Amino acid sequence: MFAVIKTGGKQYKVAANDLVRVEKLAGEAGDVITFENVLMVGADADVTLGAPLVDGALVAGEVVEQFRDKKVIVFKKKRRQGYRRKNGHRQELTLVRITEILTGGAKPSGKKAAAPKKAAKAEAKPAADAKPAADAKPAKAEAKPAKAEKTEAAPAADIKDDIKLIGGVGPALEKKLNAMGITSLKQIAEWTADDIVKVDEELSFKGRIERDDWIGQAKDLLAGKGPRAKADQ
Numbered sequence: 001m002f003a004v005i006k007t008g009g010k011q012y013k014v015a016a017n018d019l020v021r022v023e024k025l026a027g028e029a030g031d032v033i034t035f036e037n038v039l040m041v042g043a044d045a046d047v048t049l050g051a052p053l054v055d056g057a058l059v060a061g062e063v064v065e066q067f068r069d070k071k072v073i074v075f076k077k078k079r080r081q082g083y084r085r086k087n088g089h090r091q092e093l094t095l096v097r098i099t100e101i102l103t104g105g106a107k108p109s110g111k112k113a114a115a116p117k118k119a120a121k122a123e124a125k126p127a128a129d130a131k132p133a134a135d136a137k138p139a140k141a142e143a144k145p146a147k148a149e150k151t152e153a154a155p156a157a158d159i160k161d162d163i164k165l166i167g168g169v170g171p172a173l174e175k176k177l178n179a180m181g182i183t184s185l186k187q188i189a190e191w192t193a194d195d196i197v198k199v200d201e202e203l204s205f206k207g208r209i210e211r212d213d214w215i216g217q218a219k220d221l222l223a224g225k226g227p228r229a230k231a232d233q
Helices: 114-156 171-179 185-189 193-203 214-222
Strands: 002-007 010-015 019-023 032-035 038-043 046-049 058-068 072-078 083-089 092-102
Touching: 002 032, 010 019, 010 092, 171 193, 185 214
Parallel strands: none
Antiparallel strands: 002 010, 002 038, 019 092, 032 058, 038 046, 058 092, 072 083
């Protein structure tokens, strides 16, 4: 048996247990709603047409979900006028499961479809909770030694290898040095005379590396000494 209903300015052909997306209707998931604007009712070859509605016909449904449709972009433009307007719209919809098609003035039986869903959810929860609980305990127990290993390895990292500890090297100069592949104090401490000349020419330092004794500063920092004061440089 099928029926043609009208809602939200649109017509829908529906049958029992069909899922229909209609423009938003008031109600929450599980609520029973009725469509009184029935334009046609039929079963196989037996069809009843309304004028415009079928007398005594009613379609009952259950709200499954309230949601919003995909965004639609509305863009308007007028050539050579500098006029552009862009708007977005998301239509609010209601997903309805058709439960009954009634004729002859019969009334809907009520919430019959909602009860099995709640029972199924209640049965599914213990099974879902039991599996993670059994698997989670060993995982936590195994994770603790890993944390202990990290805490033991931490004291070994006493020296901070940061080229900004060298006097006069700030964030801007650090970016330029990184672009040349110089990222650590160890690299600077191992520079040769040719390396100094190359960096000095690349960054137009005019002898700044030797004046500020970058190599000496890098070696001191790697040895665990603190950064030199500006007065010492």
